[in-house]
Amino acid sequence: MRVDLFDFALPDELIAQRPVSPRDSARLLDVSPAGFGDHVVRELPKLLRAGDLMVFNDTRVIPARLNGMRAAGGGRQKVAVETLLIRDLGGGHWLCFGKPVKRLKARDEITFDADLQANVEAINADGSIVLVFDRSGADFLAALDRAGAVPLPPYIRGGIADARDRTDYQTLFAKVDGSVAAPTAGLHFTSELVAALAEAHIGIANVTLHVGAGTFQPVRVEETEAHTMHAEWGEVPRATAEAIERTRQLGGHIVSVGTTALRLLESVACHNDGSIKAWSGETGIFITPGFRFRAVDLLLTNFHLPRSTLFMLVSAFTGLERMQAAYAHAVARRYRFYSYGDCCLLHR
Structure with a gap:
């Protein structure tokens, strides 16, 4: 149709x-x-x-919206990265949307919080990425609760969530x-x-x-x-x-x-x-x-x-x-x- x-x-x-x-x-x-x-x-x-x-x-x-910073190295500068978790792949691996995906490469390190870091494992043809976080299970969810934000859809206040x-x-x-x-x-x-x-x-x-x-x-x-x-x-x-x-x-x-x-x-x-x-x-x-x-x-x-x-x-x-x-x-x-x-x- x-x-x-x-x-x-x-x-x-x-x-x-x-x-x-x-x-x-x-x-x-x-x-x-x-x-x-x-x-x-x-x-x-x-x-x-x-x-x-x-x-x-x-x-x-879950508070699936994360803001982080890609580490500098190899002649590359730090870059602010916006991430939306999509699906838990197990063992600390998550399928995500990342922005700006064109500035990311496999093995890049992203710091979201003092207690939460990840490495880029893969960048897929559809623009999604696979991140490997430094923790999984309950430890990951606890760190995510501190570092993440509610993933509001964009038609609600531009997707910007608050405490409510x-x-x-x-x-x-x-x-x-x-x-x-x-x-x-x-x-x-x-x-x-x-x-x-x-x-x-x-x-x-x-x-x-x-x-x-x-x-x-x-x-x-x-x-x-x-x-x-x-x-x-x-x-x-x-x-x-x-x-x-x-x-x-x-x-x-x-x-x-x-x-x-x-x-x-x-x-x-x-x-x-x-x-x-x-x-x-x-x-x-x-x-x-x-x-x-x-x-x-x-x-x-x-x-x-x-x-x-x-x-x-x-x-x-x-x-x-x-x-x-x-x-x-x-x-x-x-x-x-x-x-x-x-x-x-x-x-x-």
Whole structure:
């Protein structure tokens, strides 16, 4: 499909720069076959049914944006280096975006902090680099917590994070370190809302998908078939797989909280002829209109960028024309867009 089919106009003032408080006071647009309904997130228990199961992504955002200095040597001067971690390759090795990549060479040493240094192991054809840090595991995460910054997307204050973002850009469910972007649909939940869902007999289960920096990357091709997704690591625990299958057998809906959880569940369904089983591995699934959904019945998600893979995904889930109409409704009603913005509940 042509990428320009997924374009739309959005006034800059509708791009949220901070989340609302409390989190569950964000607005929610219910996009159902009956039409559009304007609500707030704390009304979710009334919009779902007893016996439904909500599936959250429990990944935790790491402070993946690092500023460092390439060491001088061999007639070369010191150079300031900006780095965004993409994916943990194990043993202190990380795939990263680096800037200015043209000034870097293999074996260059970069100092990010007194407690954190790395060497350039490789520079890839796509412009990404592989860094080998001087520590790994818990020691690396502790040093990263001191030296790194929250990797906000560029449409939020130019990507410049402050102290508030350390908590604002983390969900209530975050527990597994590894993401460089938040699963933003989960940002709307409070402990009070979780308690209300339990009282309404709506279940909760967790999966893990470490969101990669590919979420920041624009689609630069003209046809969707030419776009390649970055692979991301995910896991569906056995307890979650069993809860999903049990919910289906009893006639309940599977409600994915965010596109990341949906991509993981649909990946697993593709591997298992529609059923959900315990699974871990990498997925590069790219969902566009025509995709056959077999795992998720409803999707709670924020409003996404034009021409993005995520707007393509929601258009596949609910229909391109219906999503275009829903976004036009949201713009007219002054909903807040993107990571810190409002959300919609989509029916398949």
